[in-house]
Amino acid sequence: MSWFSKFLGSSIGRKLLMSLTGLFLISFLPVHLAGNLQLLAGDGGEAFNTYAEFMTTNPLIKFISYGLYFFILLHTFLGVRIWLRNRSAKGSKYAVSSTGTSSFSSRNMAWLGIIIFAFLVLHLYQFWLKMKMGVLEKVNVAGLDEPVNNLYAPVEAAFTDPIYVIIYVIAMIVIGFHLWHGFQSSFQTLGLNHKKYTPVIKGLGAIYSIVVPLGFIVIPIVFYLRHAM
Amino acid sequence: MKLTLKVWRQNGPNDKGNLETHQVEASEHMSFLEMMDVLNENLISEKKTPVAFEHDCREGICGTCNMVINGRPHGPQKGTTVCQLHMRAFKDGDTIVVEPWRASAFPVIKDLVVDRSPFDRIIQAGGYISVNTGQAQDANAIPIEKDLASQAFDAATCIGCGACVAACPNGSAMLFTSAKVAHLNMLPQGEVESSKRVLNMVNQMDEEGFGMCSNVGACEAECPKEISITNIALMNREYLTASLASNTTT
Amino acid sequence: MKLDAKIPAGSLEEKWTKYRSTMNLVAPNNKRRIDIIVVGTGLAGASAAATLGELGYNVKAFTFHDSPRRAHSIAAQGGINAAKNYQNDGDSVYRLFYDTIKGGDYRSREANVHRLAEASRNIIDQCVAQGVPFAREYGGLLANRSFGGVQVSRTFYARGQTGQQLLLGAYQSLSRQITLGKVEMYNRHEMLDLVLMDGKARGIIARNLLTGKLERFAAHCVVIATGGYGNVFYLSTNAMGSNVTAAWKSVRRGALMANPCYTQIHPTCIPVSGDYQSKLTLMSESLRNDGRVWVPKTVENAEAIRSGKKTGLDIAEGDRDYYLERRYPAFGNLVPRDVASRAAKTACDEGKGVSPTGLAVFLDFSAAIQRYGKSKAHSTGMHNPSDAEITKLGRAVIKEKYGNLFQMYEKITGEDPYVYPMKIYPAVHYTMGGVWVDYNLETNIPGLFALGEANFSDHGANRLGASALMQGLADGYFVIPYTIGQFLSKEIRTPQIETSAPEFEKAEQETRDLLERLVSVKGTQSVESFHRRLGKIMWEYCGMSRNAEGLKKARKMVRELREEFYNDVFIPGTANEFNPELEKAGRVADFLELGEVMIMDALDRNESCGGHFREEYQTPEGEALRRDEEYAYVAAWEWDETEPKVHKEELVFENVELKTRSYK
Ligand SMILES: Cc1cc2nc3c(=O)[nH]c(=O)nc-3n(C[C@H](O)[C@H](O)[C@H](O)COP(=O)(O)OP(=O)(O)OC[C@H]3O[C@@H](n4cnc5c(N)ncnc54)[C@H](O)[C@@H]3O)c2cc1C
Ligand code: HEM
Numbered sequence A: 001m002s003w004f005s006k007f008l009g010s011s012i013g014r015k016l017l018m019s020l021t022g023l024f025l026i027s028f029l030p031v032h033l034a035g036n037l038q039l040l041a042g043d044g045g046e047a048f049n050t051y052a053e054f055m056t057t058n059p060l061i062k063f064i065s066y067g068l069y070f071f072i073l074l075h076t077f078l079g080v081r082i083w084l085r086n087r088s089a090k091g092s093k094y095a096v097s098s099t100g101t102s103s104f105s106s107r108n109m110a111w112l113g114i115i116i117f118a119f120l121v122l123h124l125y126q127f128w129l130k131m132k133m134g135v136l137e138k139v140n141v142a143g144l145d146e147p148v149n150n151l152y153a154p155v156e157a158a159f160t161d162p163i164y165v166i167i168y169v170i171a172m173i174v175i176g177f178h179l180w181h182g183f184q185s186s187f188q189t190l191g192l193n194h195k196k197y198t199p200v201i202k203g204l205g206a207i208y209s210i211v212v213p214l215g216f217i218v219i220p221i222v223f224y225l226r227h228a229m
Numbered sequence B: 001m002k003l004t005l006k007v008w009r010q011n012g013p014n015d016k017g018n019l020e021t022h023q024v025e026a027s028e029h030m031s032f033l034e035m036m037d038v039l040n041e042n043l044i045s046e047k048k049t050p051v052a053f054e055h056d057c058r059e060g061i062c063g064t065c066n067m068v069i070n071g072r073p074h075g076p077q078k079g080t081t082v083c084q085l086h087m088r089a090f091k092d093g094d095t096i097v098v099e100p101w102r103a104s105a106f107p108v109i110k111d112l113v114v115d116r117s118p119f120d121r122i123i124q125a126g127g128y129i130s131v132n133t134g135q136a137q138d139a140n141a142i143p144i145e146k147d148l149a150s151q152a153f154d155a156a157t158c159i160g161c162g163a164c165v166a167a168c169p170n171g172s173a174m175l176f177t178s179a180k181v182a183h184l185n186m187l188p189q190g191e192v193e194s195s196k197r198v199l200n201m202v203n204q205m206d207e208e209g210f211g212m213c214s215n216v217g218a219c220e221a222e223c224p225k226e227i228s229i230t231n232i233a234l235m236n237r238e239y240l241t242a243s244l245a246s247n248t249t250t
Numbered sequence C: 001m002k003l004d005a006k007i008p009a010g011s012l013e014e015k016w017t018k019y020r021s022t023m024n025l026v027a028p029n030n031k032r033r034i035d036i037i038v039v040g041t042g043l044a045g046a047s048a049a050a051t052l053g054e055l056g057y058n059v060k061a062f063t064f065h066d067s068p069r070r071a072h073s074i075a076a077q078g079g080i081n082a083a084k085n086y087q088n089d090g091d092s093v094y095r096l097f098y099d100t101i102k103g104g105d106y107r108s109r110e111a112n113v114h115r116l117a118e119a120s121r122n123i124i125d126q127c128v129a130q131g132v133p134f135a136r137e138y139g140g141l142l143a144n145r146s147f148g149g150v151q152v153s154r155t156f157y158a159r160g161q162t163g164q165q166l167l168l169g170a171y172q173s174l175s176r177q178i179t180l181g182k183v184e185m186y187n188r189h190e191m192l193d194l195v196l197m198d199g200k201a202r203g204i205i206a207r208n209l210l211t212g213k214l215e216r217f218a219a220h221c222v223v224i225a226t227g228g229y230g231n232v233f234y235l236s237t238n239a240m241g242s243n244v245t246a247a248w249k250s251v252r253r254g255a256l257m258a259n260p261c262y263t264q265i266h267p268t269c270i271p272v273s274g275d276y277q278s279k280l281t282l283m284s285e286s287l288r289n290d291g292r293v294w295v296p297k298t299v300e301n302a303e304a305i306r307s308g309k310k311t312g313l314d315i316a317e318g319d320r321d322y323y324l325e326r327r328y329p330a331f332g333n334l335v336p337r338d339v340a341s342r343a344a345k346t347a348c349d350e351g352k353g354v355s356p357t358g359l360a361v362f363l364d365f366s367a368a369i370q371r372y373g374k375s376k377a378h379s380t381g382m383h384n385p386s387d388a389e390i391t392k393l394g395r396a397v398i399k400e401k402y403g404n405l406f407q408m409y410e411k412i413t414g415e416d417p418y419v420y421p422m423k424i425y426p427a428v429h430y431t432m433g434g435v436w437v438d439y440n441l442e443t444n445i446p447g448l449f450a451l452g453e454a455n456f457s458d459h460g461a462n463r464l465g466a467s468a469l470m471q472g473l474a475d476g477y478f479v480i481p482y483t484i485g486q487f488l489s490k491e492i493r494t495p496q497i498e499t500s501a502p503e504f505e506k507a508e509q510e511t512r513d514l515l516e517r518l519v520s521v522k523g524t525q526s527v528e529s530f531h532r533r534l535g536k537i538m539w540e541y542c543g544m545s546r547n548a549e550g551l552k553k554a555r556k557m558v559r560e561l562r563e564e565f566y567n568d569v570f571i572p573g574t575a576n577e578f579n580p581e582l583e584k585a586g587r588v589a590d591f592l593e594l595g596e597v598m599i600m601d602a603l604d605r606n607e608s609c610g611g612h613f614r615e616e617y618q619t620p621e622g623e624a625l626r627r628d629e630e631y632a633y634v635a636a637w638e639w640d641e642t643e644p645k646v647h648k649e650e651l652v653f654e655n656v657e658l659k660t661r662s663y664k
C-alpha cells in the first residue's frame, strides 16, 4: 500500500480528498435543504417530523449520515492541516499585499471553513444531539403507527430566537462564500478543466453558492417573521 | 520624475531584514531596473552598499529578474517582467515598495536576491524526455497537430522566474511544475514517460517545501508569460491517473 | 607559432564522415575514469555537458548564473538553420555551406563550415525528440521561414523564442544527466582562471559567487563554452552578465584570441533613448521577412519626424526611400546583417534618421498587413472585405507570427507597432571572433577546448542569421563528443588530477591577489562608469566603421582607461562575500584588455570584410572592399601587457571561388 499512502500524502492526493469530501458535502446540502423546506409546509411540523424520522431510521440513510460526519471531520481536519502547511510554506508576509488578482473567498477558505465548522458544532448540538439523547418529546404523525421525535419543536424555538437566526444567516452566507470558490475549485482539483465545460461549471458554482445558502436562509427568516407578526 | 523607494534590505538568510527608504530621480523612459541602477549608482557614490538584485537579459526571457513591486510580483503590468516594466507605469511623486520573492522554499540570499534552485531540482526529477544525443529519428517522422504543438508551446514558454510562487498565498509551485509537465506530456515524444515524469516532479515539488494549490489563481494573474492554470488541472489529472491507473510506482 | 588547423584530408563532403569513423576512441570503461570540466551551460555548454555525460564521462559543469536555464542563449529569437530541404526549395548541405562561407565574406574555414552544415540536420531531429515545440504547419509538419543572406526557407523557429526552447531542451537533457549522476552541476560559480599542468589544461579556479570563496576543480581536460564578448561595447543586445572572462583568462594562460575585431552589428534593434540606457533590445531579423526598411527621401521630412511634427504615417508612399530594396534588388530587405547595418548608418549620416537622436530608420509592416489581410479574407471566403477588415485580419496574422516581438517593442517604446512603423537602429549583437581552435575545437593549449560563440570557428567575418544556435548545438551535440576523444584517448593512463598540485596553489593565489587588488583600490568611480566609457570608445572607433587614425587613438584611450580603472575604481564590500560589484569589476577588467586587442586587430586588418569595415577600404559605391591576396588569414592574437602579438593561419579555399559578395 506504500504507493497509495504516498499518493494520499502528496499535495495533489490531499487536495483530491479535500475535493471529494467537499463535493460530497455539496451534494448533501440540497438534500438537507429539501428536508428543511418541509418546515415551511405550515402543518405544525408534521411533514418535517416524518422526514426527520425517515432520515434517522432508514438504515441506508443512517449509513450515509455516518459517512457524512466522517467526511465533515476529514474535510475539516485536512483543511486545517493544508492551511497550516501552506502558511509555513509561504513563510513571511509582504509589507504591501495585493488582493486584486484573486478572489476574497479563495484566499480565505480556511477561515470560512473554521467558521462553518464552529457553526456545525453548534448546529449539531442543538438539533442532532438532542434527538440522539432522547430528550425530545414524541408526537404522532399521519401514516406512522409509532409516535416520532418532535424535532420541529426545538427548530421552531431556535428560529424564533433572533440571535440564533442571525448566527444561522451569517453561517449560511459564509458557506456561500466557501462554495463560491470551493465549487469550481473542486473540479479544477480533480483535473476537470476544459475550454468548453469549465465556464459551465463556474456558472453552476455561482448559482449553487447563492441559491442553496439562500434557501437555507429563507426558512429561519420566515419562521421569525411569522412568529414576530 | 521624483520617486520614493522603499527597498527591502537583508544581509543574509538569517538576517531579519527591513525596508529602507531612498529618493530617486528617474525618467519615464527608463526601465524599472535602470531606475534601480540609478539608485545603486547613487549608493556607490555615497560609498554605501548597492541593493543586490538579479537580472540578466533585461528583455523578459531569462527569468532572472525578480522583484515584488507594491505587493505585485514583477509589478503592476500584465504579462510583463520587471526588466520590461518601464517607469511610464508610475507617476511623479509615487512611493514604490520593492520586496523580494517571499516563500519558504526561496530563502533570501541578500536584499532582493533569492535562491530558486528548487526549480532546477524539480526539472531534474523528470522535466525532460530521455533521449540521448544521436538517437533521434527524422524530425518530421511524427506529425503533431498544430493546435496541440501550440498548446505545448504555450506551456513551454515558462521562464522559471518564480513569480507564481511569489504571488501564491500558499507559496505553491504548481504553476511552474505543471507548465513543464503539460509541455512534455502533451507531446507524443514525451508521452512515453508521462507517468513517471509527473509522479517524480510532484514528489520533488512537495519535498522542496512548496505549499499546496488552493486554486486561488494569483499565479496565473501574475505570471509574466501568462501561463494558464489549465496546466495545473492537466497535471492533477495526469497525477491522478499516474497514481491510480498506471503501473508506475516511483 | 605555427597554427595547425588539423583539417583532415579528403574531399570536402567526406572529410568529417571519414575522420569521425577513423578517429581514436575512448572505451566505455575508461570514460568512467575520465573527468571533464565544462564551463558555461548555454546552448553549446549544456549540449556538450549532457552528451559527454551520456557517453559516460564524468562531467563537472559550471555557470555563473543561478541556473543553467538562464544562459544568454535563452534570448535568441528568430530561429535556427538546418539544411533539411523540407520546403523543397533547393536547399542542401552544400548550399548551406556555401551561403555561410559567402555570408562570412570568405573568412572562415571550409572544412568547419561544411561539417556545421552536415550536423545541422541532426540538430533538428535531436531537438524535436527532446520536445522542442518548433512551429508547425496545419498538416502537423515543421514550418520554416527565411533569414537574411539566403534565398531558401531553412530556418526552424519557435515563435520569437527559438533560443529559449532550444536552451530548455539542452537544459533538460543536462538535468537528466545531473539526476543520473553523470554531471555535477556548479551554479553560481564563475571561472576565474585556467590551470595548466605540463602545458595541458587540467583544471580551473572558480569563485563561489554566494560565499566569495575560491575553489579548485581538476579534470583531464577543460571545455569552455562561455559565450561572446559583445558587452565590451557596454551597450549591446547581449545579456548584462555576458562577458569574456573565461575566454580571456585562457588567453592570458596562452590561448589565442582569433579575429577579435569581427563584431556583428545587428541592423534591427530598438534605438538608444537616453544616457541611462543599460542595454539594447534586438528585434529579430525574422521581422525583415515582412517588414520593409525605409527613411524619408528628403531631409526636411526626416527633420519633421524627428521634431515630432510628423509621424511615419504622414509620409506619402512616393516620398519614402526603401533604400535596401533600391540598392539591393535581388535580396531587398533580406540582405545580410553587415550590409543592412551599414546602409542604415549611411541613411542616418545623410540626415534622414527618424528618431530624436537622428539614429533610427523605419521598419514598416503596413504592406505585409495588407497582403496578409487580403489573403486571409480570401481564404475565409469573405467577399469585398472593407479596408478596416483587411487591416484587422492582417494584423492578426502578423500577431500570430511576431506577437511577442511586437509586444516587446511596445513595452519598451510605448508606441504601437501595429499602427506606427517600428523605429530601429543597428546595435552590437554577436562576436564572430573568439578563442582560436583547430578542427577538433581544441585551442593551442592541449586539452583546452572552446565551443559556441566563445570560439571563432565558423562564421568568418560575418555571421548569417540563425546560425549561431546551429553552431552552438553542432559543437556541443555533434562535434565535441567525437573530437574530444582525439585528446582523451591519449589520457587514459593519466590518473585523477589532484587539486593539491602546486599549479593549482599558484593559480588560486594569483586569482586571490587580483581580487584583493580590485577591492582595495577604493577609488571614486563605479565599475559601471568605467564600463560605459570603454563602450563609448569601442563604439566610436571600433564599431560600425573604423579607420586607422581613430583606431590608433582608441588604443591609447583604452590603455589609459585601464590604468585609471586600477587606480580609481570603487568596489564596495570585500572579496569574501556575495558581491555583485566585484563580479562586474573582474569582467570589466578583462574587457579593458580585450578591447585593446580588438582595436589592434582592426588596425592590422587593412581591408573591409563582413562586420569589419575600414573606411579606407571601400568601393566607389561604398561597399566593403576585401583584399584576399593579403588578408585571407585568421589573425590569432597572443596577449602581452605591452605589445600583443599576432599569429596567422592562412585560409585555403579549395571548393569555393572567392568572389566579391553581391546581393544586388
Ligand atoms: C538577442 C539575441 C538574439 C539572438 N538570436 C539568434 C537567433 O535567432 N538565431 C541564432 O542562431 N543566434 C541568435 N543569437 C546568437 C546566439 O544566441 C548566441 O550566439 C548563442 O546562443 C551563444 O551560445 P553559447 O552557448 O555559446 O553561449 P551563452 O548562451 O552565452 O552561454 C554562456 C554560458 O557561459 C557561462 N559563463 C560565462 N562566463 C563564465 C565564467 N567565467 N564562469 C562560469 N560560467 C561562465 C554562462 O553562465 C552561460 O551559461 C542571438 C543573440 C542575441 C544577443
Ligand atoms: C458545508 C460544508 C462544507 C462544504 C460543502 C465544503 C466544500 C468545499 C469544497 C468543494 C472545497 C474545494 C475543494 C478543492 O479545492 O478541491 C473546499 C475547500 C476547503 N474547505 Fe470546505 N467545505 C465545507 C466545510 C468546511 C469546513 C468545516 C472546513 C474547516 C476548516 C473547510 C475547510 C476547507 C478548506 C481549508 C478548503 C481549501 C482547501 C484548499 O484548496 O487548499 N470546509 N470545501
Ligand code: SF4
Residues within 6 Å of the ligand: B157, B158, B159, B160, B161, B162, B163, B164, B165, B175, B176, B179, B219, B222, B223, B224, B225, B226, B227
Ligand atoms: S509559471 Fe509563470 S510565474 Fe511561474 S515560473 Fe513560469 S513564467 Fe514565472
Ligand code: FES
Residues within 6 Å of the ligand: B054, B055, B056, B057, B058, B059, B060, B061, B062, B063, B064, B065, B081, B082, B083, B084
Ligand atoms: S532580466 Fe531576464 S527576464 Fe528580466
